[in-house]
Amino acid sequence: MKQTFSATAIAALMALGASPVAAQTEIQFWHAMGGALGEKVEEIATGFNESQDEFKVVPIYKGNYTETMTAAIAAFRAGEQPHIVQVFEVGTATMMAAEGAVKPVHALMEDADIDWNADAYLPAVRSYYSTPEGELLSLPFNSSTPVLWYNADLLEQAGIEEVPSTWDEMFAAGEALQQIGHDCAFSFGWQSWVMIENYLAWHNEPIGTKQNGFAGLDTELVIDESESLTNLLQRIADSTEDGTFEYGGRRGDSLSLFTSGECAMWMNSSAYYASIKDQAEFAFGQTMLPLNTEAAEEPQNSIIGGATLWVLEGHDDSEYQGVAEFFDYMSRPEVQADWHQSSGYVPITTAAYELSKEQGFYKEEPGTDTAIKQLSLNEPTANSRGLRFGNFVQIRDIINEELEDLWAGNQSAAEALENAADRGNDLLREFEDANS
C-alpha cells in the first residue's frame, strides 16, 4: 500500500513538474543478477541515468541465467522484447545463430557514432564473444573463471607447505590429509565447465572440432579423445572410494562441502569470493588450477564463464542510441573496477584492472587477481579462446549426467566421455539442422 502510494505520488510529481522529463526514452534491461549483485546493477543504471537526461535505463531482474534468457526469447517471439538482455556464455551460440533477432554490439556502436574501442577488453573475454573476423557481438559484463580454492588451515595441519599446483600434488595432498584423519581432499562444482571445458583449454587441447565451434555449425565434440583427461577423471573416480574426492552436486551446491571444512580444496568460479569470505571460518585462499603434467608442461590459459549483454532487434534507432551510450558508460574504467571489486567477477577491461591495481585492491585482498592472471596467462589459442556450441545448455546437462554415472561407479571415465560426446553430437546436429 505504502509503495503504491509513493509510486503514485512520484508519478503525479513527474506529471506536474515535467515536460522535459517526459521526453526521456526508456531502455529495458533484463538481467539475472539477484541479491547484492542486483543492487549493484541498479546502482550502475542509476549512475547512467543521472549522468544525462535523454535516456532512462530500467533494469529488471528476471531470475537465473536460464530463466532470463528464455524469458527474453519468449518475449521476442511475442514482439515484446527488451532492448538489452544478459545471457550466459553457453547461450552465445543460440544468440549468435539468431540472425535478425540480435543487433551486434560493434554495429550498434558504429551506428551510434560513439568512439569506442573493443580492444579495451581483455583478449580472453573479447575473443569468446567475437566472430571469427574479430567483430564483437555482445558487450562483456560479468566474466569469471574457475580457480582452486583452498583451506589454508587444513593444509597446514597436514603439513602441506605449498598449495598443490599439479594434479599429482593434489592426490599427494589427499594422502597427507588422510594421515591426519581427514577424508575429503577436494571437490568441485559446474563440472562440465571446470573439469572438461577448462581442463582442456588449460592444457591446450580441443573441446570440439572447427576451433571449438567458432568456425562453423558442423562441429563435433572431441572430449573423448583426450587421453590425459580420461586418465585423470578415472583417477578422480577411483579416489571417491577412500573419500579423497567427494561429489556434491552440479552447480554451486558443493560450496558447503568447502565452507564447512569437509573438503580441503574446491574448484569453482572466482565469483564465489564473496560467499566464501562470508561463510568460511578458516584461513582460505585462491590459486591457479592444477596442471596435469601428463598432458602439458605449462598451462595455457583458462576460459571464462559468466554473461554478456545482448541487444535485441526491433526497436527505434533513437532507442539504440541510448543503449550505445549506456554501454559506453558501462565500459568506463571506474564503473568496471567498482563492479569487479564488489562482485568478485574479473575486471574485463585492461583499464579497470590497472585502476584496481592503482587503488591497491589486490594488496588489501590478496589472491583476488588469480582469475585475471589465469585468463591472461598466454595469448588464447584456438583451443583456449572459448567454445561456441549450439544447444550447449542441454549438452552440459548430458555431461553432468554421464559424469555422475562415473562418480557413482556405474561406468568408466572412457565410457562417460564417449557417451557424452555421442549424445552431445546428436544435439549439435539438431542445432545445425534447425539453424541452417
Next chain:
Amino acid sequence: MKKVTFRHRWLPYLLVAPQIAITLVFFIWPASQALYQSVLRQDAFGLKTEFVGLANFAKLFNDPLYLESFVTTVTYSAMVAGLSMGVALVLAVMADRVVRQATTYRTLLIWPYAVAPAVAGVLWWFLFNPTVGIAAYALDAMGYDWNHYQDGGDAMMLIVIAAAWRQVSYNFLFFLAGLQAIPRSLTEAAAIDGAGPLKRFWTIQLPLLSPTAFFLLVVNVVYAFFETFGIVHATTSGGPGNDTVILVYKVWRDAFEGLNLGSSAAQSVILMGIVIALTAIQFRYIERKVEY
C-alpha cells in the same frame, strides 16, 4: 425425470457458452498448439520453421534414455501415490478417533497442502543436504551415508518424500471426510457382535472408503505425473545421472532450458496420450472393485 425445455432457442447455448469458452481457451487451443508444434522444428527464436512430420516422435522412441524415463516415472508415481495415500489413511483413522482438539490436529495436517511444490522441494532439499541437512545428519548418525548427489536411490527417495509429503494433506482431508460419512451404527453394530477395532476397519470402514480411495488414486497418479516437475527441479535437477528424470520434468527442461520446442511438444503429446489411457484403464478395471 422431468425434462427441461427452454423457450428460447439460443438460451441453452448461451448458458453453456462460458464452459465451452473455458475448455476451448485452456484445453483445446493449447492442446492443438502442442500437436502442431510437435511436427515442427524451430530455432529458439522462431525465425526458421520447418515441417518435419513425425521425426520428433521417432527420435524420442529411438532414445533409450527417454524410454528409461518411463520406468522412472512409473516407479516414482507408484511410490508417491502409495506413500501419500498410506500415510494419509493412517492419519485420518487416528484423527477420526480423536475427540478433543480435533480441529487443531486437522488444521495442522492440512497445512502442507498450501505449500507450493517448488518450496516443498527446497525445504526437503535443505533437510537432506548431505553436508548441512539435519535429516542427512540423523541418517548418518544411524550409520546410513546419505548422498543424493551421488546415489540414485537416495535421490529417488528424496523426490518421493517431497512430493508425497504435500499430497498427504489432500488425501487426509478426503479420507477423513469419507470416514466421517460412514454411519456410526454400522461400526457400533459390529462392535456389539464382538469385532475388534482392526476387524471393524478391514471389513467395514475400508470397503466403504473404496470410492474415496479410488478417486484419490486417480488424483494422486495425475499429480505425480504432471505437477511435480517443480519438486524435481528444486531438489535433484534430474540427477544423479538420469535417475530422477521423470517425463514431465523432461518436457519442462527440453522446452525451457533446452529451447527445443518441437521435441518438448512431442513429449507432451505423448504424455497427453498416457494420461488419457491411464484414466481409461483406471475407470475400466479398477473401478469394478469399488463399492459405491
